[in-house]
Amino acid sequence: MTETLSKQQYLDFYYYMRMTRSLEERLTILFRQNKVIGGLYRSLGQEATAVGSAFALRDGDFISPLIRDMGAMLVKGVKPQELFKQYMAKDGEGTSHGRDLNIHIADMKRGYVGPISQLGDMVPVMAGIALAGKMQGKNIVTMVYLGDGASSTGAFHEGVNFAAVLKLPMITIIENNGYAFSTPTENQCLVKDFAVKAKGYGIPGEIVDGNDVIAVYQATCRAVDRARAGEGASIIEAKTFRMLGHAQHDNQSYVPKEVLDVWHEKDPIKNYQEFLKNNNLADDASLKEMDEKILAYLEEEADIADRAPFPQPESSLEGVYF
């Protein structure tokens, strides 16, 4: 896959990062209005990782996102109204029909698989999808996202090793965002660079600035190229930071303000705006126009979700078995 980007692609990166952030901001409002059911998880500050990596994939490839990867789902084609409905526990095409929460939705056609909450479990599952793709002679790639914390799970280990040994086209993106809930990374694992874990599986591991959408895109392209060339699995560690609490209810008072300040300067969207302007890919006016278009679009989508019905109680009995 070529790593040279067209103007449109540069703008698309921006569009999806901005869409992610605005969508989550809209969700925050809905949350305050008690319209979001259950918890609300934000990916503020991490949008570049989700968006940049997903752009390295093509149709037929699969991702398994986690709570910080709404951006990847958007790139893969999920509609904002579907996410709104999901978060509002509403019914409708493309939702889980009120059965599962937040981003736990799947569409095998669009190429995203709904995670379960048990962290790490999607790694073996995505290895299995990669295995099937290989057996079926499809040249597809699977990508599984998880956090620094989730890499402590047994499922992560078993899944990555399985993919490595069977030379499966699976990329594991470890989003090292400094914390797992309240637990700082150094209490999760002694390594500073999670990419080093790749060595234990005999596969390539690469570190990337998770706040730099282009760098993420390029690193993922390299991993995707290897995977498609039959060279097997790899790990990418995206270094980033969780700029809000674990969920809406967590004010993350345990995070030192200085650290937040440093990362505030690294905001992936703000910096990318500068990049676009410096490279004459956009100017303040065009960015503003894009932002407004996104907001207007999200407003419509949120409205649709707001008007969507809750699922029928009895519907909950169906579909446990074929």
Add this chain to the structure above:
Amino acid sequence: MTETLSKQQYLDFYYYMRMTRSLEERLTILFRQNKVIGGLYRSLGQEATAVGSAFALRDGDFISPLIRDMGAMLVKGVKPQELFKQYMAKDGEGTSHGRDLNIHIADMKRGYVGPISQLGDMVPVMAGIALAGKMQGKNIVTMVYLGDGASSTGAFHEGVNFAAVLKLPMITIIENNGYAFSTPTENQCLVKDFAVKAKGYGIPGEIVDGNDVIAVYQATCRAVDRARAGEGASIIEAKTFRMLGHAQHDNQSYVPKEVLDVWHEKDPIKNYQEFLKNNNLADDASLKEMDEKILAYLEEEADIADRAPFPQPESSLEGVYF
């Protein structure tokens, strides 16, 4: 811990390696006589790893052996008759009273913990013992043995990482013996050197010639010293080879003869005999004397086990709860 060895220590290494092998050979005879109940697992060719490593420990330290580590249990003080009784499903002090099989016996006083069959599970358990020792201000070390195959399990990963993060005095010995049952190491994990896995946990990993009892002893001493000094967990990879099938019923026809030939030359006992003789620590006569003493001792012990009763049927109902 000093790494200079007394003559007695050199001879002890020999004694326990020879004891391990002879004991297992005696068990093989019992197996053919249908006196061993269930499977019989041998550590032929791997005796140096079990014995050398266990010698690096002291009273109060704990090991958790696997099927190839009978030698470590002997060093820790298990009596051959206890092992014979175990394998013959007999009752008696120091056995599991017919409840569990082969080396699945524990003695917290002598410092060995009976493994369960689920591979990898002992890693977290031994981390917990190390944690307790630390909390209680005892300066103890725990050592958990497992094979190349068992390192693929989630429990291994979770346990090693847990011990690493909490800086626990736990040493994980990976016995890389070329196979996991019928599965060659390269189908278990892509890495050639399992010690490299330590990097993924941010702890030291060392490779040692598992057929060289002194090298194993010394490497383990280094890890033990680090552990006792509060420097935390580490991994040792002992490179060795399983010279018989997975168990008595497996003729390991899947292992290339050339490979076995190569390793035959590396027999830990034969080579150590040469070492002892070359260094004037023993001669043919003294070795023969030791061997015969061991055989005579084992004969007595096997006889005791043979005469020992089976457990009473009703006894099986007791002791599920306190």
Add this chain to the structure above:
Amino acid sequence: MAVVTYLEAIRQALSEEMQRDENVFLLGEDIGVYGGAFKVTEGLYEKFGSQRVIDTPISESAIVGAACGAAMMGMRPVAEIQFIDFISCAFDQLTNYAAKSRYRQGIGIPIVVRGPCGGGGRGGPFHSQNVESFFLNTPGLKMVEPATAYDAKGLLKAAIRDEDPVLYFEHKFLYRRIKEDIPDDDYIVPIGKAKVRREGRDISVITYGAMVHVALEAAEKLQHEGIDLEVVDLRSLLPYDKEAILNSVVKTSKVILLHEATRIGGYAGELAAVIAEEVFDCLDGPIVRVTAPDTPVPYSPPLEDFFLPNAEKLMKAARQLAAY
């Protein structure tokens, strides 16, 4: 005496036991600095320090396995599972290591594994489960589930002092919804003893956890219809109080087994079996189960409300059984 919530009662038990016995310590995810996802352990890190309130990596097998190891050394670990649904990740360590250690190697494993269970919180399929049946067929384990603040404290203390592995299920719907006056000082609620929460003549409702309150609500309402429910709160699920169960059934001759978990393979099966085996003679009607239907726990409010057993469903079953 002071009025405390179910959640505070749990915290009190932890704190008092840690005070009483220096071998008691806590481990789990986010239980230290943060005080736990539900703030159950809030303040304990400050009080007892990082050596006794240990924030662990996300690894339930390691948490439970390490607790086992520490227990073998004489410690009294209390492990938190952030949501009890994640206990499935430690299923192997619990059923194979913890449960069988005393039997097969003569070494007891006095650990407590506790965590929030149950629905009603819009938590969806992975934050709402009731897992007691997963463990019911494993000799060597114990299980308790308190329904009141008093029991929450007393059972947890009993669990911590118990010589065997105890799974302690705390129903998250009750955390802050119920409170009562409980003694400030030390007391235990013995494991294995049920409690008759309400005497009644017509039908025994045998239940536990959040459903105790559902049963009491239904009983209150049915009173006016002339149906007198007896409500037996099991409190301990393994071992269970056979005597109390059978006594109640012998007295009323009719029984409803009520639980929040789904139907097939749910806890009620064991109760039905022991009742139909031991006091068959005394039964004046079928043994009735009121449970959730056989689906995962759905998330959306109308679905979850439809899914969960409630007073109305119980009343309907009771009316039918009374008329039998």
Add this chain to the structure above:
Amino acid sequence: MAVVTYLEAIRQALSEEMQRDENVFLLGEDIGVYGGAFKVTEGLYEKFGSQRVIDTPISESAIVGAACGAAMMGMRPVAEIQFIDFISCAFDQLTNYAAKSRYRQGIGIPIVVRGPCGGGGRGGPFHSQNVESFFLNTPGLKMVEPATAYDAKGLLKAAIRDEDPVLYFEHKFLYRRIKEDIPDDDYIVPIGKAKVRREGRDISVITYGAMVHVALEAAEKLQHEGIDLEVVDLRSLLPYDKEAILNSVVKTSKVILLHEATRIGGYAGELAAVIAEEVFDCLDGPIVRVTAPDTPVPYSPPLEDFFLPNAEKLMKAARQLAAY
């Protein structure tokens, strides 16, 4: 028709299904080159190659998880667990991923997870378990356990063609001990259908797996005492054939639930509940359970023999119930 063992019948089913449908493939530990710890898959690696008979690392979670992923893509994976006891290491993937996928995301998981269960082989606590109860409270899973060679083949074929995750328990004591004439050609035994193995008037014995043979042995012997047992072989444990169970109980009015697993929380609980709920009227005596006692499976022959249910124990229970 040819006389084949239970084990060969399983192998036939695998081979024929792989032949029939190129989406069927096998994965597990040592199933390829070695042909499996019990040689169930012997010859299949040679026949179908390393792409369809995959030797995996020792990682049950990965095996089951990867099977799920492959199934989502239209494949039909059959995963072997070397001893069913190790399924506890995949408990989470099975109960949370496989079981709930269709419900929560509309994607079916047509996998089969098979492995040797049961005692009698001096395997001790970790190579002898019966694990069906672990999974009985998880909607979304199916479970079968054949008792005959005919059913071993037919049920496995049905499991492979099923659209949902099926746990297939093969009793290792039966592997080479029973054989029978079975059709060479294609047939299935539908999931969810029990089979009356022996008609009888006095007592229904409801059972499955190796215990079917115990029940038949006891029935033969009791015949001479004038006690006529009906033996119902469940074959499918989830879903189970409620109609067949209830029909038999209605006919005989007395029932013994027999299984090899331990008592508390065992499968019999579910059966007792459904019987006591739905055909209470027809019962002429207590519902009796004959099971293993509540301990881990002990290893030593005298202990294991004492532990396992057998014809004598069943006969004793049947005599008592007959006299009731």
